[in-house]
Amino acid sequence: MQYPYIEQFRHALVTWFEREQRDLPWRHTKDPYKIWVSEVMLQQTRVDTVIPYYTRFLEIFPTMEQLAQADEDVLLKQWEGLGYYSRARNLQAGVREVVEQYDGVVPNTREEISKLKGVGPYTAGAVLSIAYGVPEHAVDGNVMRVLSRVLNIHEDIAVPKTKKTFEAAVDMLIDHENASSFNQGLMELGALICTPTSPKCLLCPVRDYCIAFEEGEPEKLPVKTKKVKTKPLYYDVFVLRDEAGRYKLEQRASSGLLANMWQFVMVERGEGVFTPQIVEQTEAAQIVTQDHLMSFKHVFSHLVWHMDVYIADVKGEHPAWYDAEQIEKLPMPVPMLKIWHALPR
DNA sequence: GAGCCGTGGAT
């Protein structure tokens, strides 16, 4: 690949980043653990969403040793609402590896750090460059968008293999004296200037070194095929409440969607099928009243839940069920939180 | 390699 502006691009990007970067909580530290936490939280998640989670998380788990010792329910409760909950479990597993096998020091080579659970090619490069200054590539969606335009690359970024092209591009361009600012600069540029739609080219510090801008249609890049369609699922949800004000909760399976999180009794049904009475067959509890509470849908990345929610008062007491105080401490996915907060008090 | 895995904001 012939690109005539390597030195100019590198210098313009780094100086722009060091002048214009946003003041974000994880930019006040070089602690590899804290950088690691921020990078995991930022996976597929917006900066504004992450900030309060990041701050709270490090108040509760200020060191790797404390995170390593946390109970899973406590950990997931801190992650509640952030999504992709396996990230939390994998982060804790990775941290435990560092505490036990690396004497509490995050490894500083791609070879070693990549062995840690939940640390893929991007997170490895991000932690290495930002915390340790190691000149390793950290290619995320921003980087592919920015460099597809700067270098006028038309490969389909929806094809996994395409990432190698961009990793090679970063290897060519990266500032070996300031890998941290270079990598963060690429991402910051993608977030603030070189946006997916309506890029602000007139404000861009590397406009003069951008081939796509030169050719006139940077907004046409990157090329990205592939669309996902979501599959609908239909559920009846039963909020069972006993005479002591306890609710029946169930913990989800330990793998798959929303693993190990807690929910009210949920029964899948066919589309258009009306079966709220099924709870009387599946629950030994004797239903006194059963009222329709609400209906709503919740959209996931690859499926949609259509929920019909019923609240049922049952006879007697069920000591194994959970009172409000206990429920507040259990990690629940957002659709269940919606129901919980909508319950008549 | 394709599908799975959350959520809420922007357009």
Place this chain on the structure above:
DNA sequence: TATCCAAGGCT
């Protein structure tokens, strides 16, 4: 309302 997506990784 519909679509796309935002600092990806695992299976």
